[in-house]
Amino acid sequence: MRIIAIANQKGGCGKTTTAVNLSACLAQLKKNVLLIDLDPQGHATLGLNVKPQELNKTMYNVLTPNAENKARLDEIIMPISDNLDLAPANIMLSAIEQELSGKPEREAKLMQAISLMATNKTYDYVIIDCSPSLGLLTFNGLRVSGELIAPVDTGFYSLHGISRLLETVNLIEKQLNCKIQVKALVTMFDCRTNFSREVKEEICKYFSGKVYETLIHNNVKLKEASSYGLPVVSYNKRCRGSEDYTMLAKEVVAQVKAKKGTTKEVEARDTSQEKIENTPVQPNEQESPAKKSAVFTFYGAEAQKVEIAGDFNNWVSSTQGQMENIENGVWARVVHLDPGKYQYKFVVDGKWIIDPKNPKIERDLSGNINSLIEIE
Ligand SMILES: Nc1ncnc2c1ncn2[C@@H]1O[C@H](COP(=O)(O)OP(=O)(O)OP(=O)(O)O)[C@@H](O)[C@H]1O
Numbered sequence: 034m035r036i037i038a039i040a041n042q043k044g045g046c047g048k049t050t051t052a053v054n055l056s057a058c059l060a061q062l063k064k065n066v067l068l069i070d071l072d073p074q075g076h077a078t079l080g081l082n083v084k085p086q087e088l089n090k091t092m093y094n095v096l097t098p099n100a101e102n103k104a105r106l107d108e109i110i111m112p113i114s115d116n117l118d119l120a121p122a123n124i125m126l127s128a129i130e131q132e133l134s135g136k137p138e139r140e141a142k143l144m145q146a147i148s149l150m151a152t153n154k155t156y157d158y159v160i161i162d163c164s165p166s167l168g169l170l171t172f173n174g175l176r177v178s179g180e181l182i183a184p185v186d187t188g189f190y191s192l193h194g195i196s197r198l199l200e201t202v203n204l205i206e207k208q209l210n211c212k213i214q215v216k217a218l219v220t221m222f223d224c225r226t227n228f229s230r231e232v233k234e235e236i237c238k239y240f241s242g243k244v245y246e247t248l249i250h251n252n253v254k255l256k257e258a259s260s261y262g263l264p265v266v267s268y269n270k271r272c273r274g275s276e277d278y279t280m281l282a283k284e285v286v287a288q289v290k291a292k293k294g295t296t297k298e299v300e301a302r303d304t305s306q307e308k309i310e311n312t313p314v315q316p317n318e319q320e321s322p323a324k325k326s327a328v329f330t331f332y333g334a335e336a337q338k339v340e341i342a343g344d345f346n347n348w349v350s351s352t353q354g355q356m357e358n359i360e361n362g363v364w365a366r367v368v369h370l371d372p373g374k375y376q377y378k379f380v381v382d383g384k385w386i387i388d389p390k391n392p393k394i395e396r397d398l399s400g401n402i403n404s405l406i407e408i409e
């Protein structure tokens with residue numbers, strides 16, 4: 034059994050979409066899959082057409098310490114389709130953090146629940162949809178998982194805060210003396226923009242290449258499918274979203290399973306898995322890259338053309354300074370810079386201006402005022 038958490042505390046980066054569609058595509062590949070909804074928002078539950086508000090028993094009952102409400106994981110599992118089961122959640126789950134506070138082993142409740150699952154069905158994959166926070170619930174999800182898929186969208190601030198997720202993973206690894214195999218998944222990729230490509234390169238660098246080859250493109254069918262409570266492969270088999278998630282499922286299946294110990298095995302009724310030592314895989318073992326990436330942004334809804342010129346491109350905006358209108362008048366460009374100080378200006382429809390959002394300015398040798406960026 035491979036247990037894979039889908040986590041990233043950035044909201045709306047595609048965790049639930051990935052959890053639901055990866056699960057459905059793995060099921061289509063004839064793998065037995067259990068999708069655990071570990072988010073009080075209950076979006077994975079809704080995404081499989083189960084009404085969270087109508088449920089009597091959910092993941093809350095599995096994780097609660099209150100004996101009268103307690104249920105085993107297998108008691109709440111709902112069959113969804115051939116090979117795909119769901120452990121649903123609803124808003125009740127938000128009470129768990131408080132109920133478990135101060136309780137011993139509170140971070141291991143999900144692990145215990147999976148271990149104690151009495152079922153005649155053995156799952157090939159358990160996929161855990163985590164909430165956009167790094168609280169106790171996500172900690173429980175990560176702690177039981179041998180693998181973590183971190184969906185990272187290719188929009189603004191996509192890598193913002195990701196270091197905290199990786200720190201949490203490191204903490205768990207140290208506590209348990211095991212390794213969690215971390216891999217990023219690029220989501221909402223828009224192949225028409227250079228910005229998406231630049232951010233994708235950033236993600237690859239940040240995760241030292243531990244990024245799925247499969248790209249999840251922006252595809253409106255994914256949104257539509259979830260609004261109908263269907264995995265995209267059941268909604269529209271031929272769309273890009275179906276192709277992408279089918280490819281991802283194949284990549285996940287093919288992933289170096291043979292690499293000894295990279296996947297944590299959890300046997301039913303066996304809680305000794307905490308001792309299993311896995312092959313060291315440093316999730317964030319990146320060499321410190323010489324260059325840092327600076328994202329320059331400019332808001333100009335009316336502008337036709339925005340460029341950036343500065344010390345880093347010899348003040349020639351036309352060669353390497355074109356900025357891209359990525360959405361609603363937001364212009365952006367990623368520039369890779371060595372540590373140091375750089376003066377720059379935007380060129381908006383031919384007019385040179387300082388960066389209105391950057392209070393740091395400096396005069397050049399001719400006395401002109403420029404914006405200043407410092408890379409540490
Ligand atoms: N590849 C995609 N193309 C287009 N829309 C997408 C794509 N992936 C996700 N979406 C849409 O973006 C929104 C956010 O996606 P999703 O719910 O999967 O994110 P999340 O990370 O689970 O959010 P949260 O942090 O709230 O749990 C949803 O409306 C979803 O339908």
Ligand SMILES: [Mg+2]
Nearest residue numbers: 048049072076
């Ligand atoms: Mg979600």
